[in-house]
Amino acid sequence: MQIKRPYLVELFTALALLLAPFVLPHLGFSPSTINRILIWGLFGLGFDILFGYTGLLSFGQSAFYGTGGMFAAYLLTEAGFPYVMLSIVIGAVVAGVVGYLVGLIALKRTGIYFAMITVAIAEVFFFAEFNPLSAYTGGENGLPGVPTPVFNLGFTVLKFDTDWTMYTFLAFWYFVGIVIALRIVRSPVGAILSAIRDNPLRASALGHNIHGYKLTAFVVAAIYAGFAGGLLATMQGFMPPDAFMFDTSGQLVMQTAIGGAGTLFGPLIGATVWLYLSDFFQNVLHLGPTWKLVLGIVFVLLVVFLRRGIVGAIDDLYRMARSDRKNTAEPVAASSEAKAAAVEAMPARRRDGAQTSGPILQATGLTKRYGGLAANSDIDFSVDHGEMRGIIGPNGAGKSTFFKMLTCEVEPSAGKIVFEGRDITGMGVTDVCQLGLTKSYQINQLFDRLTVRRNLMIAALGETRGKFKLDLFKSIRSVPGLEDQVERTAALVNLTARLDTPVSELAYGEKRRLEIGLALATSPSLLLLDEPLAGMSPSERVETVALLKSIARGRTMIIIDHDMDSLFELVGKVTVLQEGRVLVEGTPAEIKTNAKVQEAYLGGVHGEVA
Numbered sequence: 001m002q003i004k005r006p007y008l009v010e011l012f013t014a015l016a017l018l019l020a021p022f023v024l025p026h027l028g029f030s031p032s033t034i035n036r037i038l039i040w041g042l043f044g045l046g047f048d049i050l051f052g053y054t055g056l057l058s059f060g061q062s063a064f065y066g067t068g069g070m071f072a073a074y075l076l077t078e079a080g081f082p083y084v085m086l087s088i089v090i091g092a093v094v095a096g097v098v099g100y101l102v103g104l105i106a107l108k109r110t111g112i113y114f115a116m117i118t119v120a121i122a123e124v125f126f127f128a129e130f131n132p133l134s135a136y137t138g139g140e141n142g143l144p145g146v147p148t149p150v151f152n153l154g155f156t157v158l159k160f161d162t163d164w165t166m167y168t169f170l171a172f173w174y175f176v177g178i179v180i181a182l183r184i185v186r187s188p189v190g191a192i193l194s195a196i197r198d199n200p201l202r203a204s205a206l207g208h209n210i211h212g213y214k215l216t217a218f219v220v221a222a223i224y225a226g227f228a229g230g231l232l233a234t235m236q237g238f239m240p241p242d243a244f245m246f247d248t249s250g251q252l253v254m255q256t257a258i259g260g261a262g263t264l265f266g267p268l269i270g271a272t273v274w275l276y277l278s279d280f281f282q283n284v285l286h287l288g289p290t291w292k293l294v295l296g297i298v299f300v301l302l303v304v305f306l307r308r309g310i311v312g313a314i315d316d317l318y319r320m321a322r323s324d325r326k327n328t329a330e331p332v333a334a335s336s337e338a339k340a341a342a343v344e345a346m347p348a349r350r351r352d353g354a355q356t357s358g359p360i361l362q363a364t365g366l367t368k369r370y371g372g373l374a375a376n377s378d379i380d381f382s383v384d385h386g387e388m389r390g391i392i393g394p395n396g397a398g399k400s401t402f403f404k405m406l407t408c409e410v411e412p413s414a415g416k417i418v419f420e421g422r423d424i425t426g427m428g429v430t431d432v433c434q435l436g437l438t439k440s441y442q443i444n445q446l447f448d449r450l451t452v453r454r455n456l457m458i459a460a461l462g463e464t465r466g467k468f469k470l471d472l473f474k475s476i477r478s479v480p481g482l483e484d485q486v487e488r489t490a491a492l493v494n495l496t497a498r499l500d501t502p503v504s505e506l507a508y509g510e511k512r513r514l515e516i517g518l519a520l521a522t523s524p525s526l527l528l529l530d531e532p533l534a535g536m537s538p539s540e541r542v543e544t545v546a547l548l549k550s551i552a553r554g555r556t557m558i559i560i561d562h563d564m565d566s567l568f569e570l571v572g573k574v575t576v577l578q579e580g581r582v583l584v585e586g587t588p589a590e591i592k593t594n595a596k597v598q599e600a601y602l603g604g605v606h607g608e609v610a
């Protein structure tokens, strides 16, 4: 029997959990340390989904750890509720609800501001535990007398009242926790979370509701934290008030950094190193209060020399060994037949009832002012279905601003945009992408840490799943048609041979093609390309022009580029912008000889443009 490769991780985890009690004591770990490691590891699973996978650094996880633990402990002690496991689950649910409410506030900001809000919120919880709620939480004494779990199975009674029986209980829940976390990171939601970490702007421009997904990660992390807090209470027979302290959140962040963020196992390994060293420095070396100093130095050294943590470093070594083996085979580019088939198989998106002739996009009186500067003034513009339109203009003429308004990345100061008969003015880039209007960027906006395949998947998921879907436990491999869509897009942009290469290893020209591929994978009915040829070598330009010609069939495209020779070869009509206004429109032949255009480009020296 062959075990599916993804399940190997689960199998190894189960084996490691079975072997740990036989191996770790010989390395100097006490059973209570091993149990604490498991609780930190479980706590860290949720945090890693939030930080390692979604890129949201929270210093406030103690709030949810404390809330879940305190709630379960209160039910089991003060309220006299007899069911230990159910209390822990209720505590986790309460932590999740609190996480949802906190997330609504904290996620209004990003980066350092988000981190600072989480610190402040955790401090509020710490204060509440010690002061107004001390009658329920025991204040600085915590809640003693939390029972250990007992399960009466009829034929036998399972008790977890010794260190090693408690280990089996915690190891079981850690295993359940890792299985669920692995499912989440392997789901479409997991892929979108990593897209948000790498490039939130592009993730939302590809049709994903990134606020919804960030909130999901935040709630998942809070549930894990609350559950781990409940386990802590039952393991210690006491819910300590210091679960709410900033130190708890800080230690979680440091352990995750040591073990490796974005690996799921990082927090567990980080906790193993951290707790082992802190026991060793205090109990074996008897360092006294200086143990924290030494531990701090070890932390700095580990993080400096192992940038992706211990698990990240092992993963890197494994990948290096695999790619050495793989590189012996030459990559195979898609054949021209495969490309032709891909073009046929990738029609532009059609909304039910949408027209297929006449204008697909109309802008009227479009204006964008930045303070006193008018980047675009009173632009009237219309493009028909199936048209290939070029936009040219000197630097600073307002071309990119115009595109940003069309894709609803920036809101116009005045004017109206109608796409496929619908007023989309001020709608938002995610919704507009969902309607079938998207753009490739002047400066690459890719997901650099992910492979080409993952990049294209993330783009295609926007179309197949809509802007938000909670398919947290579905494998990304089972999304119907996704693999096909990815492979067809890769064939179109000639990246079949690079599908499993991380974006950071691509050549510039390949990145430009992937930039176009991301937009194409959403199957847009109107595709805007902002300087697709920028920065390319002459041979790359020739190749990309051929590529654009092939994808233009059955599609409506608007292209901005400074390379007029190439642009005039591609498009049927050209709009010239100057100083934020439409100067003139016409066929390439008309534009080449237009006196106003020559004036704009050549400052009045007559001749032919380009």
Ligand SMILES: Nc1ncnc2c1ncn2[C@@H]1O[C@H](COP(=O)(O)OP(=O)(O)OP(=O)(O)O)[C@@H](O)[C@H]1O
Pocket (backbone or CB within 6 Å): 370, 373, 374, 375, 393, 394, 395, 396, 397, 398, 399, 400, 401, 402
């Ligand atoms: N966010 C912004 N804030 C202030 N001014 C801006 C902003 N974005 C663009 N501008 C200004 O608007 C004008 C038009 O810029 P835009 O980037 O649209 O021109 P462009 O035609 O695309 O130029 P290029 O060909 O160099 O890319 C410029 O003067 C630019 O400095």
